[in-house]
Amino acid sequence: MSVHVEPVKTYVMVFSALMVLTVATVFVAYFDLGLLNNFVAMGIALTKASLVVLIFMHVRHGSKLTKMIALGGFLWLIFLFLFPLADYDTRGLLGPLGK
Amino acid sequence: MSDHSSSTLAHHFDSHEQQREASTVGMWAFLVTEIMFFGGLFLAYVLYRSRYPQTFADASNHLNVIWGGVNTVVLIASSLTMALAVRAAQLANRKTIVLMLILTLVLGCVFLGIKAVEYKEKFDHHLVPGKNFQYDGANGQKAQIFFSLYFAMTGLHAVHMVIGAGLLIWMIVLAHKGVFTAEYHNHIENVGLYWHFVDIVWIFLFPLLYLLGFHVGH
Numbered sequence: 001m002s003v004h005v006e007p008v009k010t011y012v013m014v015f016s017a018l019m020v021l022t023v024a025t026v027f028v029a030y031f032d033l034g035l036l037n038n039f040v041a042m043g044i045a046l047t048k049a050s051l052v053v054l055i056f057m058h059v060r061h062g063s064k065l066t067k068m069i070a071l072g073g074f075l076w077l078i079f080l081f082l083f084p085l086a087d088y089d090t091r092g093l094l095g096p097l098g099k
Numbered sequence: 100m101s102d103h104s105s106s107t108l109a110h111h112f113d114s115h116e117q118q119r120e121a122s123t124v125g126m127w128a129f130l131v132t133e134i135m136f137f138g139g140l141f142l143a144y145v146l147y148r149s150r151y152p153q154t155f156a157d158a159s160n161h162l163n164v165i166w167g168g169v170n171t172v173v174l175i176a177s178s179l180t181m182a183l184a185v186r187a188a189q190l191a192n193r194k195t196i197v198l199m200l201i202l203t204l205v206l207g208c209v210f211l212g213i214k215a216v217e218y219k220e221k222f223d224h225h226l227v228p229g230k231n232f233q234y235d236g237a238n239g240q241k242a243q244i245f246f247s248l249y250f251a252m253t254g255l256h257a258v259h260m261v262i263g264a265g266l267l268i269w270m271i272v273l274a275h276k277g278v279f280t281a282e283y284h285n286h287i288e289n290v291g292l293y294w295h296f297v298d299i300v301w302i303f304l305f306p307l308l309y310l311l312g313f314h315v316g317h
Binding site: 003005006008011012014015018019022025026029030031032033037038041042044045048049052053055056057058062063065066069070072073074076077080081084085088089 | 119120123124127128130131134135138139141142145146149164168171172175176178179181182183186189190281288291292295296298299302303305306307310311313314315
């Protein structure tokens with residue numbers, strides 16, 4: 001597998017998409033959508049991060065091992081959030097033992 | 100095995116391709132540790148914000164969205180120039196590498212300059228957690244948690260930017276010497292990965308710190 005050289009146009013298009021998404025995230029923040037604000041903001045941030053990882057960081061044309069490690073990092077980040085949040089958000093649900 | 104005659108190929112690799120692959124995988128393994136490093140701070144943020152949502156939204160409105168937004172644009176632009184620098188290295192185009200790296204460095208310094216202006220504003224307005232903290236809204240104590248997280252997260256991010264700027268200077272020197280070839284440009288590729296990673300951290304920091312209470316204040 002030799003080096004894959006992306007055309008300059010691809011990088012400029014990714015940059016433009018990132019700019020549009022930045023404007024979108026500020027625009028959406030003007031409105032009070034309740035909980036939806038979080039989901040939209042994080043959805044946009046995840047989309048931007050994916051564009052950077054896949055194209056700027058060449059993971060799209062990277063080896064399987066690179067893809068696996070990148071995905072593994074994301075997976076462990078989910079674990080890092082999942083277990084402490086499962087603890088904090090369920091505390092006090094059952095009340096003291098034996099009552 | 101003509102590759103073995105080349106001086107840029109370490110003796111324990113069969114080919115440049117294998118050498119690049121090992122280098123990229125190693126860098127990604129490092130970036131995973133960085134993801135977990137920042138992840139801990141993001142988790143602390145999520146936990147406290149879920150406890151005090153209103154205070155966090157109010158405190159967030161004390162940050163300057165204009166500066167934060169401009170810095171987002173500056174940093175994404177620096178990622179573009181970094182990507183173009185790595186592309187130039189793949190094509191062994193020495194002049195373009197140096198030019199793009201210098202542009203990246205300048206944009207990185209602009210980001211840090213704006214960050215310094217923002218920090219000074221926070222000091223002037225007594226919004227730095229500690230003895231001199233003064234807060235005009237409700238729940239000043241809890242607002243200090245927000246500002247502690249703000250300084251910890253943007254501070255750690257800024258430290259990464261400073262290290263990145265140092266790495267860029269090193270790369271500019273190497274590129275100027277003509278070290279990078281189409282076969283051998285592992286350093287610059289890895290510095291690129293690092294720079295883009297730092298960009299991604301900011302992509303999450305901007306909405307989480309600056310925008311969460313935006314609709315309340317506007």
